Amino acid sequence: MIPPFLQGLLFGMLLLAGTQKRNGTANGILGIILILLCIKVAYWMLGFAGWYDSHNWLTSLMFYFPFNVTLLIGPLLYFYFLAITNEDFKFSKKQIAHLWLPIGWLIVMIGKPIIDFAGYYPFLQTPAYQFGTRGPWAELDKTMMFNVISYLSFVYYLWLTLAAYGNYREYADQHFSTLENIDFRWIRRVIYAIAASIGILFIYQFVSWISPLSYKTDWYSYLFLGILIYYISIKGYQIQMVSRPALHFEQEVFISAEIGATDQAKLPDLKVWVDKLRVLMAQEKPFLQCDITSGQLAKMIGTNTSILSKVINDGFGLNFNDFINGYRTQEVIKRLTAKDQLNITLLGIALESGFNSKATFNRAFKKHTGKTPKQYIAHKE
Numbered sequence: 001m002i003p004p005f006l007q008g009l010l011f012g013m014l015l016l017a018g019t020q021k022r023n024g025t026a027n028g029i030l031g032i033i034l035i036l037l038c039i040k041v042a043y044w045m046l047g048f049a050g051w052y053d054s055h056n057w058l059t060s061l062m063f064y065f066p067f068n069v070t071l072l073i074g075p076l077l078y079f080y081f082l083a084i085t086n087e088d089f090k091f092s093k094k095q096i097a098h099l100w101l102p103i104g105w106l107i108v109m110i111g112k113p114i115i116d117f118a119g120y121y122p123f124l125q126t127p128a129y130q131f132g133t134r135g136p137w138a139e140l141d142k143t144m145m146f147n148v149i150s151y152l153s154f155v156y157y158l159w160l161t162l163a164a165y166g167n168y169r170e171y172a173d174q175h176f177s178t179l180e181n182i183d184f185r186w187i188r189r190v191i192y193a194i195a196a197s198i199g200i201l202f203i204y205q206f207v208s209w210i211s212p213l214s215y216k217t218d219w220y221s222y223l224f225l226g227i228l229i230y231y232i233s234i235k236g237y238q239i240q241m242v243s244r245p246a247l248h249f250e251q252e253v254f255i256s257a258e259i260g261a262t263d264q265a266k267l268p269d270l271k272v273w274v275d276k277l278r279v280l281m282a283q284e285k286p287f288l289q290c291d292i293t294s295g296q297l298a299k300m301i302g303t304n305t306s307i308l309s310k311v312i313n314d315g316f317g318l319n320f321n322d323f324i325n326g327y328r329t330q331e332v333i334k335r336l337t338a339k340d341q342l343n344i345t346l347l348g349i350a351l352e353s354g355f356n357s358k359a360t361f362n363r364a365f366k367k368h369t370g371k372t373p374k375q376y377i378a379h380k381e
Contacts, residue, residue, distance in 0.1 A: 004226035008038040011233035026083035043067035063138035066109040071150040074157030085249040112137040175294040177324035274315035287327040290356040325364035328354040
């Protein structure tokens, strides 16, 4: 377990050191998550090395060092999601409610050695007190109640993060015409990977409550945690180097905007907006701009993104991404009909029509026509 432990610490510190870069808050939070996962690995690693049975200060350290950090992982995972999807994210008063349990955890971690060493030291030289190395409150954070609260907290924040991720996907579809540079996979994978590792630790913990497991048996759960550390450290460090559009996703603002648009479901001038948008798309062809956003299109038509979303959603039955790519697909078809493919490649036509990659073009073309570009050309011929 030493290699993943050392790698996790190294990359955790590197991510913390990169907090001044773009998405610095997200980097810092991910660095803290990595270090906390390393602390969980260290608990097994040091215990297997015999620290529990040394009956000296090392044994006391095993009891009083805050190895049980599960309760912190959930809130940090949620904060990481908020930070990586919004470059303007800053901790504010609305996040205070998420800190009560971590503050309680901190009080327990600080309080138990103070109480034990102030009230019970020197400890009794009995097996119950680990031969004078621990007091009666030493394992408070390892009790069933404390662990159940920790795992339930993680489940709650996992649900909160997945719900926010669903809104984020909808937000991207409603505001971006090109999703190629928005990395959904990394966010989804880091959520699922951490969830799987904590889930495996819980299974082992649950089995241990029924029938205590040995340190050797626990090795398999910590092996999975070590693999997770390898993955998050390498991929998490690489992800900060990837160029992507500036993201300013705020879940509360997005939901409020969606509700606001819904409240205007009976817009008397919906048809007027639809006709106005059709004229704009036909005359100015804003879809040819590969990275056009809903904000830019809303400004061109003289409204806000909430109204624009309502017009596109209800007037055309599409989200913003599909709406723009539909026009791009029609532009490709028009150029194919005009035999433009004789002078330029199919990919060249797609790029000139507003698509920014072959993969996005193929996906959108099939979605809107039911055929791949090659099938369409073959059928047309």
